[in-house]
Amino acid sequence: MNFMDKALMCAKKAEHLGEVPIGAVIVKDGKVIATGYNMREKSQDATKHAEIIAIKRACNKLKSWRLDDCDIYVTLKPCPMCAGAILNARIRCCYYGAKNLNDNDDLIEKIMDSTKLFNHKTKLTFMPNEQCNIILKQFFKQKR
Amino acid sequence: MNFMDKALMCAKKAEHLGEVPIGAVIVKDGKVIATGYNMREKSQDATKHAEIIAIKRACNKLKSWRLDDCDIYVTLKPCPMCAGAILNARIRCCYYGAKNLNDNDDLIEKIMDSTKLFNHKTKLTFMPNEQCNIILKQFFKQKR
Numbered sequence: 001m002n003f004m005d006k007a008l009m010c011a012k013k014a015e016h017l018g019e020v021p022i023g024a025v026i027v028k029d030g031k032v033i034a035t036g037y038n039m040r041e042k043s044q045d046a047t048k049h050a051e052i053i054a055i056k057r058a059c060n061k062l063k064s065w066r067l068d069d070c071d072i073y074v075t076l077k078p079c080p081m082c083a084g085a086i087l088n089a090r091i092r093c094c095y096y097g098a099k100n101l102n103d104n105d106d107l108i109e110k111i112m113d114s115t116k117l118f119n120h121k122t123k124l125t126f127m128p129n130e131q132c133n134i135i136l137k138q139f140f141k142q143k144r
Numbered sequence: 145m146n147f148m149d150k151a152l153m154c155a156k157k158a159e160h161l162g163e164v165p166i167g168a169v170i171v172k173d174g175k176v177i178a179t180g181y182n183m184r185e186k187s188q189d190a191t192k193h194a195e196i197i198a199i200k201r202a203c204n205k206l207k208s209w210r211l212d213d214c215d216i217y218v219t220l221k222p223c224p225m226c227a228g229a230i231l232n233a234r235i236r237c238c239y240y241g242a243k244n245l246n247d248n249d250d251l252i253e254k255i256m257d258s259t260k261l262f263n264h265k266t267k268l269t270f271m272p273n274e275q276c277n278i279i280l281k282q283f284f285k286q287k288r
Contacts, residue, residue, distance in 0.1 A: 107255065111255070
């Protein structure tokens with residue numbers, strides 16, 4: 001199972017709870033060190049996106065706010081908050097499995113590339129995974 | 145004491161802990177409902193900025209991820225993560241007391257105005273407060 005599939009497994013946990021199905025895993029030295037899935041509704045906390053939860057856990061595990069040499073795999077392209085958190089945590093690469101249809105103007109690319117604000121730059125890579133798309137489409141179809 | 149002065153008091157708490165002195169307060173119906181100050185170093189958590197802490201507390205207090213009719217006062221212009229969190233929480237207005245000298249290209253304005261990603265838009269207003277600047281300058285001067 002590849003890392004995007006592991007992120008997808010996290011998204012499925014969110015789905016079971018009735019949350020928008022988005023999942024994330026953080027990888028260091030070829031091993032998953034932290035996972036997260038969207039918990040906004042259950043927690044009623046606007047910051048509880050998959051990526052933020054995974055970053056907090058990874059920081060806690062490594063006892064460092066600097067997640068050097070770590071990569072994050074997320075099922076959906078991050079929102080501005082999560083893109084900023086990924087950058088703040090100095091994560092090396094961010095791989096995402098599905099595009100956000102509402103995202104244009106390359107805002108997320110601009111955040112990841114905002115070297116004037118940060119010394120660090122996170123490489124953002126689209127790693128297409130049809131299942132990451134399907135799980136979201138099905139969720140919103142059921143909600144309608 | 146105005147709300148920016150209250151945010152500044154939070155920044156001073158961060159300063160006492162050796163953290164970059166940044167503070168935030170969230171206001172609803174003319175009352176402070178949550179406060180936060182930067183705790184990145186003490187917690188070794190990349191997400192523990194003043195705004196994120198205040199937003200989490202406000203969500204917890206209101207038992208809702210939607211901070212409708214809430215405003216946030218922060219001593220320094222938010223970073224992309226915090227700007228995204230403010231938007232995610234549907235905060236009405238964001239007032240900041242000092243500009244971030246490394247911020248250009250209006251990235252934060254673009255995040256706050258990213259209506260394609262969100263139905264919501266947060267009004268961003270610079271409310272100059274010389275003390276917000278001085279506390280940061282003194283902190284970095286001592287660090288050098």
